Amino acid sequence: MPINKVEKIWMNGALVNWDDAKVHVLTHAMHYGSSWFEGIRCYETKRGSAIFRHDAHLQRLIESAKMYRSAVPYTIKQLQEAVKETIRVNGMKSCYIRPLAYRGYGEVGVFPLGCPVEVMIAVWNWGAYLGSEALDRGIDVCVSSWNRPAPNTLPTMSKAGGNYLSSQLIKMEAVADGYAEGIALDTAGYISEGSGENIFIVRDGIVYTPPLISAILPGITRSSVFKLMESARIRIVEGLIPREMLYIADEVFFTGTAAEITPIRSVDKMNVGDGKPGPVTKKLQEMFYDVVRNGNDTYQWLDFVYD
Ligand SMILES: Cc1ncc(COP(=O)(O)O)c(C=O)c1O
Structure with a gap:
């Protein structure tokens, strides 16, 4: 499914332009799969835009990383605020939310602990995943x-x-x-x-x-x-x-x-x-x-x- 580009992506605490949200080719996760992510939906309900089970998803993100001896450098509360800020700055009513924590640029080799854990959050419009029918x-x-x-x-x-x-x-x-x-x-x-x-x-x-x-x-x-x-x-x-x-x-x-x-x-x-x-x-x-x-x-x- 194609990604519908929006304006900003949250990267390590800052909102950056969509086209500038880039990483180095020696990012550890690209070579060794060392990343952890979530897929979350924000729905346009009759009572306003709402993120479904937001805290449960972010908790799973932190636990997914923990199983790999990796600490996400933000609390659930900070991540929750960052997700909301990303939705608001892009003016989304409903969207798919993709937070990702990954071992970044630092060292090459399977031992990952010399590479920083970085975090990004992207949002975009997304309909029914397996087709509308x-x-x-x-x-x-x-x-x-x-x-x-x-x-x-x-x-x-x-x-x-x-x-x-x-x-x-x-x-x-x-x-x-x-x-x-x-x-x-x-x-x-x-x-x-x-x-x-x-x-x-x-x-x-x-x-x-x-x-x-x-x-x-x-x-x-x-x-x-x-x-x-x-x-x-x-x-x-x-x-x-x-x-x-x-x-x-x-x-x-x-x-x-x-x-x-x-x-x-x-x-x-x-x-x-x-x-x-x-x-x-x-x-x-x-x-x-x-x-x-x-x-x-x-x-x-x-x-x-x-x-
Ligand atoms: C392999 C796998 N199983 C199950 C699920 C369903 O999980 P959830 O309901 O948290 O989206 C997902 C989606 O994230 C998945 O990738």
Whole structure:
């Protein structure tokens, strides 16, 4: 998806012109994947522009870096202010927000601690990640031939730049084969997640989702959907899921900041249910949009930008 350029980007405490937001070619992260990032959305709700689960995202950013012995040199509060300042200075009503912390220019070699941790925040306009029809009609996906990383290799709880080489392989293979997205299994063969989404499966009124040990990113939309299900008294089971559950499910859907709640209408060319988004998916979408579109902040998830 192309980036829609705006005026300013926040870099290490200063707002710089979009075209001047550059780094040196010997930036450590470019060579060794040593970066940590977030994808956050700011919604134009009926009560004003609001950032969805702002503190949870920034906390994950700090924790993603911590797993790599790296400290983001700003507090959550400072980052929160910086995000809001970047949105305001660019006059955005709604946008996608990309904070990134990375090991910068300093030394070359895999030992990263001689390189400073730098931070940038960019915002731009972004619509539905998987296409505008995806949210209403669902998408066609496949099971990927690529597995997610094995435990004790790369920590998948960290939203680290390097992890997204795995995501790129999953996504490129899926697109090359004519699918919108791929579902990766973990190294034991259980369902893990999409290239940039967590997955949920509905069968006989019960919702199943893989646990953290299935090499998933602990998604913030995932945890929000847990909360929505609790409110709607929908039973959720977090546990290892065999691949074949995808083929006999009543409903399957993805969650993610980019994907929001996206129904899956077929897996490996087999229809999910009757090939249309089902009632549980639709109910959760409705509850989610009540927060981010109507601005009904039942769960204290919204951080209003222009208050
Ligand atoms: C690999 C991966 N899994 C899951 C997710 C969903 O996470 P969230 O809901 O926090 O956006 C993302 C998106 O950030 C992701 O990149």
